[in-house]
Structures are given as structure tokens and as C-alpha cells.
Amino acid sequence: MSTPFLHVEHITMQFGGVVAVNDLSMDIYPGEIVALIGPNGAGKTTAFNCITGVYEPTNGRVDFMGEPIVCNHPRGKMKKLYAGEEAERYLSLPTVSYTPDKITKRGIARTFQNIRLFKSMTVFENVLTAMHVRRTSNVFSATFRANRKEETAQREKALELLKIVGLDDVKDELATALPYGKQRRLEIARALATSPKLLLLDEPAAGMNPQETLELTTFIRSIRDQFGLTIFLIEHHMNLVMDISDRIYVIDFGKQIAAGVPAEIQNDPRVIDAYLGVDEDA
Amino acid sequence: MEKKKGLSLQTILTIAGIALIYLLAFLLDRIPGVPIMLTTVLRKGAIYSLVAVSMNLLNGFTGLFSLGQAGFMLVGAYTFAAINISSGIRSTVYQYYDPLLKFSLTETLQNALGSTAGTVLGVFVSLLLAGLLAAVLAYLIGLPVLKLKSDYLAIATLGFAEIIRALVQLEAFAPVTNGSQLLRGFPYFTDTFMPFVIVGICIAVVVLLINSTYGRAFKAIRDDEIAAEAMGINLAHHKRMAFIISSFFAGISGALLAMYQTTVQANTFKSAMTYEILLIVVIGGIGSISGSCIGSFLFIACSEWWLRFLDNETYIGAFKVPLLRTGFRMVVFSVVIMIVVLFFRKGIMGTREISLAGLADRLRKESVKGGKEA
């Protein structure tokens, strides 16, 4: 394992007095499937939001493919409130804070825990819209249809993606009219449409039945192989997590409590204590 | 296979429908004795269609609640007027000031290219400049203003429009704007066909834009900003683009309004005008281009023609009809907008577009649905 693909270093995210993510460090290597687990409110989604630029973390740094995409240290009001220890480390570094679209452009795509599809659009349009980021046309060439070739290619690729996730038969339906499980799949198709290198999935199996969850496991592996992706996912379905992950990070109250391969995590007393409990099956 | 056939049928029907409208407009100009009210409604309705569509692009398709339309129209109208005042009456128009612009673009071109070609090119270039100046202004104020969220954006743009209106009346700008006196003596139109053509071209461009990848990005922003941004759509960039394009067409419609009225005065472009346009957009359907057009003609027909009687004191014999007096029309309009907002939030068209093939499709679906229910 060479240099990490995604390198998260001492990330802290404070909302006023609430420390949602506390001094979190993680490394993800090319081609891996890594899971982030922890009890409700542990700060998993917040960690994703810091990586994708939705939030500017109070402190810490994220590198993607060797380049910083996030780098910050406590400023302003947070200087007094900051509860971590590692701030000095980043004081001298230049602040980096890209907007989410720039990070997506660099190759990180994501799905949302609380599904966020474009609700006025059809299934097909949802996927097509996500390809906008890879356009080469400008507003004039696009308006006057000088980009026909690109548009056709995009449409073909969108259709292909829908076939891959198995939604090509409902492509003209309104995205929000789909059942829950299919909406989650559409979110994945839409994320793939941005041509990512790293895919972040926030609870992709939430609301799915056991059968769908089982299919999802195979599906995630297959897209990893087909698109040469690295996958980082948050999930509560332990069967899926243990089955699919190469490695797992466990956090509680924003702090890492364990990290390792599934077998280690399953038997880690701290994890069992904080999260897995005894005999949990969901 | 079937799909393709349906699409081409729809395209043919749409083209046929549009061609028919233009043929009628063309013939109308050649038929003597057409009631003046009808031509008024058609011309003004066409101009309002364009500005309503431009507002819809911003409010309906990009989800930015902006109320600066009258301000951008004013900029367009003044630009068009100021660069075209004919040399013959320039000194009479600028009665109290020394005019700064000592040329008329259209006249210059007429002298160079002959009367017809010069007029066409002059008007075309002037309209373009009118739109461009409005767009430049939108570019300048876009950055700070578009950071604001919904209501604040509305207030800021409304305020901007009012500031612009106050500015053009300032003594300092009077050598160009003629202060609070009106500007006149620029090219205007005497037919219905020409505004229809210009408005048609502009709306066609907006439709093409909306159906392009950029249009999809605008809609994505309207639907869900966070998701749009996560899919790589640069919010600031695209919002600003929508704002600029919308203002460009608002500027052109302002210039057209100047041509229609044959005079320009700042007081025409009050915020009441923006509300009228907003009313049209809401009635027509937020997010529907054809809705905005239908709404415009309906609105203008009501306000200029069908509901005129509300403003006139009327006697039936010795009996004075109650309520009818100047201003009552606006009361009725206010009630209408309240009813629309409360009960018909989606307007006439919702986000749908008019299409004859689509209409047939709908009827079929409805009958199928009816059949199922029965």
C-alpha cells in the first residue's frame, strides 16, 4: 500500500459547543472498500460533509490523491471554543477550502443519507444532469446545439448507467415516484455520472429490505471493479459492512474508537460495547 | 420506434402552430380596420411575454426569487432610446440639457446602408446593446446580491431597481437620460409582426437554453442546491449566469416597450411593473414558458381591454353601479393574485409546456384513468 488515496488528518468539526467530529484521522487506499460505522449521532455524516466540502472543518486537513482539498485551523470565534489539541499543526499551512463542486470535479462523488434527488426531473434527467460537471461546452455552444456530439455521448452514457443500476425500465418516471430502494440506486447512478474516482455512500442500504441489501453488496463490489473505484461507505447493516469492507473505522462521539479488518472489529470489546452490542442483527 | 414518431408529430404540430400565429400577425398588419385594442393587446402582450419568460428563467427555472425586472427593462429602454434619438428633434427633446450623445445609431446606418437595411440593422444592434448593458449591470451586481437567500434577494433586487430608477432621473445623468423629462424621437414600430418576430427569437433562445445542459443545471439548483453542488454544479457561477441572461432579455423587452410606447420615462418602470410581471409568471405557471406567454396575453387583455370597465364610473339609467371607479381594477387584480396563490399555486400550466400532441396524450391518459376508476 503506497500513498493513501484519501488522507484525512486530525479533522475536528465543532458546531459551537457540539463537537460532532473530534480529531479524526483516516487513510483510504486505491481500490479499497472502507466502511465508517458508529452509533447514531456519532458524526459519520458530518465527517463525509467535511471531506466533500459541505462543511469547513474547524481544524484539520484532507488530501485527495496527494493534494490538499481541505485544510483549516480554528479561526475567529472558534479560536476560543476549539476543544482539540492539534490546531498548531495547521496554523502555518495555507487555508484550503474548496466548494463541494470543485471537490466533485476532482473526483469525489457522494450519495446522501436523506435522499436528495432532483425532484422535478425524471430518473434519466437526474443522471444526465450530473454529467454537467464533465462538460466541455460553454453556455453558447450548448444553447445553440454546437455540442450535439457531447450531448449524445452523455445521453448514451446516462442510459448505460441506468442499465447498470437496473433502472432503465423506469427512466422516464419522476425520480421521486420511485420506491425507496430504487431511489437509493438512482442516487448511486447519479454519483457515478460525475465520473468519480472515490465514491462516498452515506447509508446506501437504509430503508432496503434484506433481499435488496444482499443485492446491494454484490452491486457495490461490481461497480468498484467496473469503474475502478475506491469506495468509502457509512452503513448500519452489519451484515453488509462485514461482508463488503476491506477495512472498517468505528467512531463514537466523533472520536475514532477502533480501526481494522472486519474480523478485528467484530471482536473488539470497545466496539461491541459502544455500538455492536450483543446479538445485534440490523 | 413509437416514441420517435410521437416526437416528430409533436415537433410538426408545434412548428405549424407557431407558423400560424406568425401568419395571423402578418395578415393582421395588412387588414384595415382592426380594432386598436386588439393590436395593443398583441403588441404589448408579446413584449410582456418576453420579460415574463426572462423572469421565469430566473424565478421558475433557477429558483432565484428576484424582483429586479423593471430595473433591467428601464436600462434597456433608456439605452435603446438614448443612442437613437433622431438628430432633427434632438435639441427639442433635450430641452433643458446639452445632449451628450450626438448621434443616432439607426440614422447613421440608414445613411450608410439605405433606409430599410439601415433601420433593420440599427434596431437590431440597438436592441442587442440594450440587452448587453442590462446584462453588464447584472454581472456587476450579481456577485454580492446572489449570495443572499430568497426573501433577501427579492428585497435587494427590488431595491436595486428603485435605485436605478432614481439614478436615471438625476441631474448628473440628464445629458443622456433627459432627467425626469421623457425621451422620444427614436425608431418605433407600427406593426404587430416585428415585435412578434423579435420576441419569438428571444424566447426560442431561452427555450434552447433551458433544454440544454445548462438549463438542466439551473433546474438542479432550483430543486436542491446541496445536491446540485455535490454533483459538481458551481452554484455562484450558474446563478450569476442565469441572472445575467435573464437581465439581458429583460433589457431587450424594455427596449421593445420603449419602441411600443414611442417614449421613455423612468416613472413607467416602477416596482408595480415587476409585480405585474410576477403576477403573469405566477398565473401562467412558475416553470412554464408557454404559461408565461399565455399569462402575458391574458393579463394585458384584462388590464387594457376586458377589465377596463372596472375603472369607469358607470350609470345604468340613474343607478350608479357601486365600486366601479378608478383603481378598482387593481383591487380586482389583487384579489385574483390572492386566489391564484391560495388555490391555483401551479398556475395555468404548472411546469408543463403546451403541446398539441401532449394534449392528445393527456386526454388519452385521463380517459384511461377514468376507465380504471369506473
Ligand SMILES: Nc1ncnc2c1ncn2[C@@H]1O[C@H](COP(=O)(O)OP(=O)(O)OP(=O)(O)O)[C@@H](O)[C@H]1O
Ligand atoms: N449543521 C449542524 N449544526 C449543529 N449540529 C450538527 C449539525 N450537523 C450535525 N450536527 C450534530 O453533530 C452530531 C453528529 O451528527 P451526524 O449527522 O454526523 O451523525 P451520524 O453519525 O451521521 O448519525 P446517523 O447514524 O444518525 O446518521 C449530532 O449530534 C448532530 O446533532
Ligand SMILES: [Mg+2]
Ligand atoms: Mg448520518
